[in-house]
Amino acid sequence: MSRLLAVVACIGALCSCETRPAPVENRDTSRAPVTPQRAKKAPEVIKATRADPPPKKAPAPRVTTETLTGVATPAPWLKDASRVAGINTKAGPRIVAAGTGWLRLFDGSGKLIAEAKGIGGANVLEVFDATGDGVDDIIIGRGMARGALDIQPSLTIYQADLSDATAQTISLPTTQRAQVIAVEPASDKAGDLWVATFDSKYMVSMQRALFKDGKWNTTEITKVRVAGDIASVTLGGKRVLVVARMYGDTADADGDVYIVGGTQQKLPSTRGARALVSVENGVVMADGWHKQYGTKAEALLTLVRKEGGRWVSTRLAKVPGRHGYNRLRIGDIDGDKQQDVIAAGNGPAVAVTISANAEAPVRYLSLGEAADAYPFDVDGDGSLEVIIAGSKPAIWHRR
Numbered sequence: 457m458s459r460l461l462a463v464v465a466c467i468g469a470l471c472s473c474e475t476r477p478a479p480v481e482n483r484d485t486s487r488a489p490v491t492p493q494r495a496k497k498a499p500e501v502i503k504a505t506r507a508d509p510p511p512k513k514a515p516a517p518r519v520t521t522e523t524l525t526g527v528a529t530p531a532p533w534l535k536d537a538s539r540v541a542g543i544n545t546k547a548g549p550r551i552v553a554a555g556t557g558w559l560r561l562f563d564g565s566g567k568l569i570a571e572a573k574g575i576g577g578a579n580v581l582e583v584f585d586a587t588g589d590g591v592d593d594i595i596i597g598r599g600m601a602r603g604a605l606d607i608q609p610s611l612t613i614y615q616a617d618l619s620d621a622t623a624q625t626i627s628l629p630t631t632q633r634a635q636v637i638a639v640e641p642a643s644d645k646a647g648d649l650w651v652a653t654f655d656s657k658y659m660v661s662m663q664r665a666l667f668k669d670g671k672w673n674t675t676e677i678t679k680v681r682v683a684g685d686i687a688s689v690t691l692g693g694k695r696v697l698v699v700a701r702m703y704g705d706t707a708d709a710d711g712d713v714y715i716v717g718g719t720q721q722k723l724p725s726t727r728g729a730r731a732l733v734s735v736e737n738g739v740v741m742a743d744g745w746h747k748q749y750g751t752k753a754e755a756l757l758t759l760v761r762k763e764g765g766r767w768v769s770t771r772l773a774k775v776p777g778r779h780g781y782n783r784l785r786i787g788d789i790d791g792d793k794q795q796d797v798i799a800a801g802n803g804p805a806v807a808v809t810i811s812a813n814a815e816a817p818v819r820y821l822s823l824g825e826a827a828d829a830y831p832f833d834v835d836g837d838g839s840l841e842v843i844i845a846g847s848k849p850a851i852w853h854r855r
């Protein structure tokens with residue numbers, strides 16, 4: 457109201473002093489139509505101070521395709537988790553979540569079942585039988601995080617009770633950059649893993665970890681510059697290690713995807729990839745990355761399979777408005793008997809049907825930023841839900 461009074465007072469003052477010289481800030485004083493100019497402005501000001509409600513804006517057209525598919529039930533108990541997974545135990549399905557300094561097991565309702573402490577941020581969280589007793593294990597890789605910068609990377613294998621007494625630790629090399637990138641089974645028998653971990657700022661060390669005589673031993677296979685992910689792929693009955701790179705050997709070179717060892721056979725990709733996940737005879741990759749991610753990067757999801765001795769690439773989706781995913785999982789989340797790829801790490805979690813025939817629609821599973829998304833039958837009814845970590849943690853259910 458004081459502003460209205462000031463405006464009215466000002467207008468009144470202008471009317472009473474038409475002959476007053478133009479203000480000094482007006483450069484062309486000789487031609488400055490001081491009064492008409494001000495008078496022209498005045499009605500606008502008065503109109504704006506009326507009590508009338510502002511004209512209603514037409515609703516903005518909904519151009520986004522980010523329509524939630526299914527129901528994302530909020531799971532506030534997953535707050536601060538950066539990695540999530542699921543494990544079937546004798547007591548039922550359990551949700552596994554990891555954050556900086558902690559690893560927790562929940563039932564489907566969010567009740568805390570068990571907790572283990574650990575040092576550092578959660579880089580990697582996987583569930584498979586690493587030790588060969590026929591029971592799934594929880595494998596967690598930890599590295600530096602806010603408040604834990606000066607630490608060594610670690611890889612720990614827990615049983616589902618999360619007890620330290622039964623946990624196994626795989627020693628990782630001392631490094632300048634404590635960050636575990638990925639862990640994958642290296643063969644069909646347990647106690648044999650591939651582990652990718654940063655060795656220095658840009659170099660990644662590929663390790664083979666073997667469990668023998670009650671302990672884990674690691675051997676370095678090779679070093680790879682800026683690897684983003686690895687996958688363990690079975691081709692013709694033999695398991696091979698595939699590595700994805702976001703950059704090439706020089707600062708300006710594009711990344712690539714190739715089989716480690718032998719002739720380093722390349723898989724087709726668009727400028728390398730940030731994430732990989734194994735499928736039958738190949739991988740799904742998150743490619744399209746570019747260091748100028750604001751303008752040149754594309755968030756692609758691409759199926760690359762070996763067929764008749766050659767690599768065949770099929771684009772599954774290009775997600776609008778995103779620059780690339782770094783977490784991929786596989787599962788048939790809609791029950792149509794076709795596997796879906798679930799991607800996270802850049803905006804909401806999305807799912808796309810894996811079809812070798814055509815691009816498929818992108819389906820949004822969450823709101824907010826999804827740091828991780830893991831398909832798992834949380835309630836044990838035979839259909840998959842998706843556990844989502846991030847700014848709006850949730851359990852996605854299909855409708």
Ligand SMILES: [Ca+2]
Nearest residue numbers: 788790792794
């Ligand atoms: Ca499906």
Ligand SMILES: [Ca+2]
Nearest residue numbers: 833835837839
């Ligand atoms: Ca279910």
